[in-house]
Amino acid sequence: MSTAHAIEPAAGNEAAHAEELLSRVFFALSDPLRRSILERLREQPSLVSELAAPFDVSIQAVSRHIQVLVRAGLVRQSRTGRISTCSLDVGPMFDAAVWINRYSHYWQTQFDTLAHSLEKIARRPEKTETGKSSVNRTRSGRKKP
Amino acid sequence: MSTAHAIEPAAGNEAAHAEELLSRVFFALSDPLRRSILERLREQPSLVSELAAPFDVSIQAVSRHIQVLVRAGLVRQSRTGRISTCSLDVGPMFDAAVWINRYSHYWQTQFDTLAHSLEKIARRPEKTETGKSSVNRTRSGRKKP
DNA sequence: TTGATATTCAACTAATATGTTGATAATATC
DNA sequence: GATATTATCAACATATTAGTTGAATATCAA
Missing domain, CATH: 1.10.10.10 (Winged helix-like DNA-binding domain superfamily/Winged helix DNA-binding domain)
Structure with missing residues (x-):
């Protein structure tokens, strides 16, 4: 914290x-x-x-x-x-939702970008695909004794 | 944490x-x-x-x-x-928004638009690259002691 | 090559978080 | 009144966070 x-x-x-x-x-x-x-x-x-x-x-x-x-x-x-x-x-949760929602434009942007790239791929299938983010870092945690 | x-x-x-x-x-x-x-x-x-x-x-x-x-x-x-x-x-942020959105029916009567927009986007297929913008902006941060 | 720049790693410190057990306060219940 | 129940507080141990400074790594530039 x-x-x-x-x-x-x-x-x-x-x-x-x-x-x-x-x-x-x-x-x-x-x-x-x-x-x-x-x-x-x-x-x-x-x-x-x-x-x-x-x-x-x-x-x-x-x-x-x-x-x-x-x-x-x-x-x-x-x-x-x-x-x-x-x-x-839920009042404060709404505030959090509002904050996050300011990024919703990018969800739409990502959607549009994907649609666009899909369209491009449909025309030129030799192009590579987009990378997907994957998080797999390891962090230590505490265990109950 | x-x-x-x-x-x-x-x-x-x-x-x-x-x-x-x-x-x-x-x-x-x-x-x-x-x-x-x-x-x-x-x-x-x-x-x-x-x-x-x-x-x-x-x-x-x-x-x-x-x-x-x-x-x-x-x-x-x-x-x-x-x-x-x-x-x-913004992919993981979307997941967070979806989690919060399950509480939206408590405020949905007052703030219908957010829940609606979240739900509309909820069926996105995949994560892709984000868009770009050229607006520069600074925000205040915490101060050194 | 030398030196400046960009970023990360390492070690340290202080504060915070989270769990425990034991004590305490307030209130039901016998 | 005596005792169990509900919840919180206090003190403690340990892990994590977040800041610092200094060193290391890698790259760019003169």
């Missing part, structure tokens, strides 16, 4: 605050366990213990994952007594 | 590989400097030194940010001699 994820008052700077929130949203989405939590909350509001049940980690760990989601604005918690009900808030 | 960012051989597990790539894409997008790099690449392919220029960090730091983007599949580097030209690959 970069320094941008740190919560600062962002005194009066709304653009910086939006950037900051966007960073937190994308970071929150970068973990598969957190994405699974969101998937579950997409269906129904749930307790922390219910959200933690499917995973092989402690409920404390899940609680902190939920806190990450809360800080990103993706989850709201309403605590009544012991239990804390978590519910989805 | 969670354990999910670690790559295991993923022997034959295509779903796990897709999850893993999604984690890396969202993580790559969670840093404002990396997002700024993508913004720049949205306009034109650029050298590492050109991408590093607007930021008050060392070129080595930017080089590693680019590596994060490359491992997420968002940036391709073609090195010719000394220089390494970075270009955008």
Whole structure:
């Protein structure tokens, strides 16, 4: 997590605050366990213990994952007594979608480029095909002891 | 960054590989400097030194940010001699958009256009080279302490 | 050849992330 | 009141991130 994820008052700077929130949203989405939590909350509001049940980690760990989601604005918690009900808030996810959508023009561009190259290939079949990006780097990860 | 960012051989597990790539894409997008790099690449392919220029960090730091983007599949580097030209690959970003779009029905009533455009493009056949633009633009980055 | 340029690698440091276990607070339940 | 349940907090260990500086690699240019 970069320094941008740190919560600062962002005194009066709304653009910086939006950037900051966007960073937190994308970071929150970068973990598969957190994405699974969101998937579950997409269906129904749930307790922390219910959200933690499917995973092989402690409920404390899940609680902190939920806190990450809360800080990103993706989850709201309403605590009544012991239990804390978590519910989805897709507002920040929409902001993320808007950011990504600014690249949608290039999806169309890629589509057009492909169509164009296909047309060219149809006329001149000896031309080579386009390369597909493949990511297969290895990075070390932590394992449960 | 969670354990999910670690790559295991993923022997034959295509779903796990897709999850893993999604984690890396969202993580790559969670840093404002990396997002700024993508913004720049949205306009034109650029050298590492050109991408590093607007930021008050060392070129080595930017080089590693680019590596994060490359491992997420968002940036391709073609090195010719000394220089390494970075270009955008929006394919993985599209995958991220598709994931987010599954939450769109929550906001679809208000923001119908985005979901519609995403869904329209959702049936693209393949990834190809991105288009070019000649607009130059700089954005502010983080400051040195 | 010599030197400047472009980029990456290596080693180090500081901060952050994520997991654990144990303690604590608040509230149901007996 | 005594006890179990729900959730969070605290402290700790370890891994990862992200920055730095210095060295290495490769190429271009004079």
